[in-house]
């Protein structure tokens with residue numbers, strides 16, 4: 001069992017890093033608690049695989065410490081870390097049977113055959129591989145091979161964490177859901193820390209209790225899927241989570257008002273105070289497409305908009321409109337009244353969040 005702590009961690013693939021841009025992981029402190037089901041979510045190139053490889057020991061970090069249950073393991077090779085890693089593409093021995101593939105990690109540890117047999121059959125049963133145990137691995141389908149790869153991580157009793165690096169990439173879309181459920185089941189049964197890397201928010205939120213969102217070499221928010229939706233701590237989280245992502249407006253302060261271009265915006269007074277006193281000029285307001293209220297009649301806080309497109313997506317409609325020259329997205333509920341050529345959008349003030357230098361400013365709704 002292990003709690004994995006990353007302390008002052010940073011990694012550069014360059015031997016002589018000169019600037020921020022030379023780092024794949026930028027100064028990070030993070031704790032993965034024992035037994036958690038976690039996702040590491042972020043776009044391509046943000047440093048997810050680098051971080052997993054540092055945890056598993058395939059890569060030694062250039063700065064900082066990796067601690068397992070408080071013990072520094074930076075110099076420990078992967079085989080001494082009791083961590084299993086499942087990669088994007090199955091890592092199995094094609095000429096061996098499924099049984100021998102599953103037994104391989106245990107034979108390596110000189111596990112007695114009777115114990116090995118029990119464990120192999122238990123894991124095969126969970127992964128629904130029992131009918132395939134005597135098959136040669138080379139005759140399996142891609143998803144069966146990936147299940148064997150996962151099984152090899154699960155057979156060892158001493159494994160304290162399993163790291164999955166986009167494990168469902170090669171899996172048929174229909175089977176992805178089933179395998180994710182299976183992983184969740186395995187997590188509940190074995191109480192193993194699991195870290196699941198993906199760039200897909202749906203995959204992350206169906207697997208994990210808590211998601212670490214990574215952006216540009218850093219974890220910018222660590223929270224439940226709901227927290228990431230309701231309170232994005234960074235503009236990237238707002239943009240990346242949700243379908244479509246949050247709308248952002250660059251704003252400034254003028255004569256007691258928060259201005260979006262030439263347009264004064266109705267906002268809560270605490271936001272106005274923060275915008276007025278901000279030392280940075282990088283100030284944004286964010287609102288989720290779900291919370292914008294659109295109507296064809298003017299009202300006190302509604303602003304005139306220009307409609308670009310309205311798409312009926314079955315359970316909701318997606319409206320694209322412009323305001324002060326910027327494109328916005330709004331999700332309109334099913335059965336929303338049709339919109340004429342004059343339309344108005346209201347941004348309910350309780351749903352507007354303030355970001356200064358890309359980070360959320362907690363203002364509290366007054």
Ligand SMILES: Nc1ncnc2c1ncn2[C@@H]1O[C@H](COP(=O)(O)OP(=O)(O)OP(=O)(O)O)[C@@H](O)[C@H]1O
Pocket residue numbers: 013024042043044045046047048049050051199
């Ligand atoms: N072996 C390497 N040598 C040099 N640079 C590397 C190496 N591996 C990764 N990088 C760089 O480090 C950064 C982070 O890469 P990493 O593969 O960790 O990201 P990722 O989030 O896993 O991306 P993906 O989802 O595409 O795999 C990228 O800029 C990448 O180009």
